[in-house]
Amino acid sequence: MAKILIVDDDPGIRTMIRMLLKRDGHETLSAEDGLKALECVNHSAFDLIITDLRMPNMDGMHLLRAVKALEPCMPVIVITAYASSETAAETLKLGAFACVDKPFNITDLMEAVRRALEAGTGKPGVPGLPSGSG
Numbered sequence: 294m295a296k297i298l299i300v301d302d303d304p305g306i307r308t309m310i311r312m313l314l315k316r317d318g319h320e321t322l323s324a325e326d327g328l329k330a331l332e333c334v335n336h337s338a339f340d341l342i343i344t345d346l347r348m349p350n351m352d353g354m355h356l357l358r359a360v361k362a363l364e365p366c367m368p369v370i371v372i373t374a375y376a377s378s379e380t381a382a383e384t385l386k387l388g389a390f391a392c393v394d395k396p397f398n399i400t401d402l403m404e405a406v407r408r409a410l411e412a413g414t415g416k417p418g419v420p421g422l423p424s425g426s427g
Contacts, residue, residue: 295340295410299323300330300356301372302348306395310343313403327351331359339367341409346373346380354384361388368409372397 297319299310307323314321322337324330328351330344342360346353353371360367371384374395381392390409393402 294318294320296320296322296338297406298330298333298339298342300325300327300342300344300348300353302326302345306345306372310402313399314406317403317406327353327356327359330356334360334363334367340413341406342367342369343406344369344371346371346384347375354387357384357387357389366413368412370402370405370409372402 294317297314299307299314299321300323301307301310302325304325307325311321311323322333322339324333326348327344330342331351333339334342342356344353344356351359353373357369357371360369365388368390369388371389371392372395373380373392384392390412391405393405
């Protein structure tokens, strides 16, 4: 199926998302911060990136900007425990496909992944995309 990069400084979150995606048949790679994720993006092609917002070394917002400069059509889902309407709007303005609150509802996250992969364009503002927790 798809090759997905998971970026989060919490190893438990990375493991959980990796297991969910592998269960659906996706290939995954993970990184613990934006710098390591950017190295991965420079050396391998991905169909989707799922990134945390707050991380050491390079946060998710800087990673989003860097990825969009390299791969403007790359779909990126931002996950964060520090979401506000302003943060969500900023991530979408920068080209994120979705901003999902932590703790996230697994069904909502997997639906966002499915829609991002189907769209394959990384364009924000897809109507009906789940973006809340539950």
